[in-house]
Amino acid sequence: MQDDKALFDIFRHPQTIRALSHKIHQEALKLSQPLKIMEVCGGHTHTIMKYGLKQLLPQMIEFIHGPGCPVCIMPKERIDQAIALARMSDTILLTLGDMIRVPGSQSSLVQERANGYDIRPLYSPMDALKIARENPTKNVIFFAIGFETTTPMTAAVILRADQENLHNLYFHINHVLVPPAVCAIMDDSQNRIDAFIGPSHVSVITGSQIYEPIAKRYGTPVVVSGFEPVDVMEGILKIIGQKNENRSEVEVQYSRAVTQGGNHKAQAMIDETMSVRENFRWRGLGDIAHSALRLRDEYAHFDAEVVFSQVLSYEPIDDHKLCICGSILKGLAKPIECTVFGTACTPNSPLGSCMVSSEGSCNAYYRYGSAL
Amino acid sequence: MCLSIPSKIVEIDEDNMATVDTMGVRRKVSLDLMSDEAAIGDYVLIHIGFAMGKIDHEDALESLKVYEQMIIAMDEEERKALIDQDDHCSNRSL
Ligand code: SF4
Numbered sequence: 001m002q003d004d005k006a007l008f009d010i011f012r013h014p015q016t017i018r019a020l021s022h023k024i025h026q027e028a029l030k031l032s033q034p035l036k037i038m039e040v041c042g043g044h045t046h047t048i049m050k051y052g053l054k055q056l057l058p059q060m061i062e063f064i065h066g067p068g069c070p071v072c073i074m075p076k077e078r079i080d081q082a083i084a085l086a087r088m089s090d091t092i093l094l095t096l097g098d099m100i101r102v103p104g105s106q107s108s109l110v111q112e113r114a115n116g117y118d119i120r121p122l123y124s125p126m127d128a129l130k131i132a133r134e135n136p137t138k139n140v141i142f143f144a145i146g147f148e149t150t151t152p153m154t155a156a157v158i159l160r161a162d163q164e165n166l167h168n169l170y171f172h173i174n175h176v177l178v179p180p181a182v183c184a185i186m187d188d189s190q191n192r193i194d195a196f197i198g199p200s201h202v203s204v205i206t207g208s209q210i211y212e213p214i215a216k217r218y219g220t221p222v223v224v225s226g227f228e229p230v231d232v233m234e235g236i237l238k239i240i241g242q243k244n245e246n247r248s249e250v251e252v253q254y255s256r257a258v259t260q261g262g263n264h265k266a267q268a269m270i271d272e273t274m275s276v277r278e279n280f281r282w283r284g285l286g287d288i289a290h291s292a293l294r295l296r297d298e299y300a301h302f303d304a305e306v307v308f309s310q311v312l313s314y315e316p317i318d319d320h321k322l323c324i325c326g327s328i329l330k331g332l333a334k335p336i337e338c339t340v341f342g343t344a345c346t347p348n349s350p351l352g353s354c355m356v357s358s359e360g361s362c363n364a365y366y367r368y369g370s371a372l
Numbered sequence: 373m374c375l376s377i378p379s380k381i382v383e384i385d386e387d388n389m390a391t392v393d394t395m396g397v398r399r400k401v402s403l404d405l406m407s408d409e410a411a412i413g414d415y416v417l418i419h420i421g422f423a424m425g426k427i428d429h430e431d432a433l434e435s436l437k438v439y440e441q442m443i444i445a446m447d448e449e450e451r452k453a454l455i456d457q458d459d460h461c462s463n464r465s466l
């Protein structure tokens with residue numbers, strides 16, 4: 001038990017955070033210009049805000065919050081699709097956590113549930129199998145969301161459903177990919193991002209290898225870091241080290257969980273069940289080629305987009321006109337620059353998606369705003 | 373959505389499920405994504421009901437050593453800074 005606690009505590013230890021802060025200040029003296037670091041993943045945004053890490057860093061280091069929050073990037077038309085599916089007769093719609101609260105064009109899944117439709121948040125996608133077995137006369141549809149972290153879990157459920165010959169379980173796949181989104185942001189000429197903190201858990205699955213083209217193409221260090229405050233601080237120290245030595249490489253701070261090659265079994269399960277989409281529209285970022293996955297044709301009988309295509313509309317729907325989530329996701333604006341931040345838009349009644357999930361920038365700023 | 377607290381496998385059940393202990397809380401998770409033989413006593417990362425990868429215990433404890441060194445080094449510098457401040461203190465009489 002002593003070890004268990006050590007394993008967890010060391011990465012939150014205030015003294016360690018201070019020691020790292022001290023070292024960062026020293027190393028930053030050698031920097032020739034200010035450093036803009038994008039933390040790609042919303043989990044890091046959360047840590048930075050929660051632990052007030054910004055205040056422990058030299059002025060010349062600025063965080064740009066990236067697009068890595070699966071709930072925040074879901075375009076309204078996809079949420080409307082989930083609602084359309086849930087409104088079909090004899091249907092149970094399943095999804096994960098915060099997704100249920102994200103506003104679509106007219107309503108959200110949580111509102112639709114209040115209207116009497118059978119919509120259930122899942123703890124684990126595995127529960128979808130049980131619900132399908134227990135409700136053989138219903139169509140059970142899993143609205144699957146998430147980055148590379150969450151994709152293999154969906155794949156595992158598909159493979160089990162296939163093995164079991166479940167005929168009433170369907171999947172609406174919204175799994176998105178980190179590297180194309182990062183490239184889309186970097187190719188937007190308005191941006192000047194000098195380095196990246198790479199996602200923790202995406203990398204457990206994919207391995208750190210997926211960032212190598214990014215480091216090469218844009219000449220930006222990518223340091224894959226864990227989610228604890230000590231991890232983030234050490235990641236920043238490594239970034240500064242690379243800058244001072246004029247290197248731009250992929251480095252892994254989170255080596256206790258991330259390897260270069262990642263989880264091969266999980267990758268194989270994804271590859272077995274899914275292929276890359278030609279195009280996917282991201283909320284705020286717009287169309288990005290090859291940035292999401294869909295079910296392979298061999299699994300089309302499980303694909304809600306194929307089986308229930310008659311109720312689905314693909315008409316793009318824009319965000320609320322006051323919402324600047326798009327600019328925030330691109331790193332061009334901060335939540336406090338939004339005119340309705342904390343007034344018309346709060347976690348209890350979110351106008352935009354970045355306010356919904358605890359991984360969203362607006363939500364993190366709202367919760368930990370006092371640390372600003 | 374992501375939890376980074378390491379969980380320890382305490383039991384391996386049928387149908388490739390395991391019972392894990394996360395800071396004293398026990399939960400059932402699927403081992404479907406684990407490629408190597410997951411064994412009792414292993415630390416794993418859990419995400420939405422699945423073990424997604426092992427945590428290298430040695431590696432984590434290795435970090436602990438590095439951080440301890442850093443803290444010791446900082447304290448020395450802090451001590452130096454204090455002495456330095458003291459040397460330049462204008463209020464010696466107090
Ligand atoms: S505060 Fe609300 S409306 Fe404004 S950018 Fe954030 S989510 Fe959008």
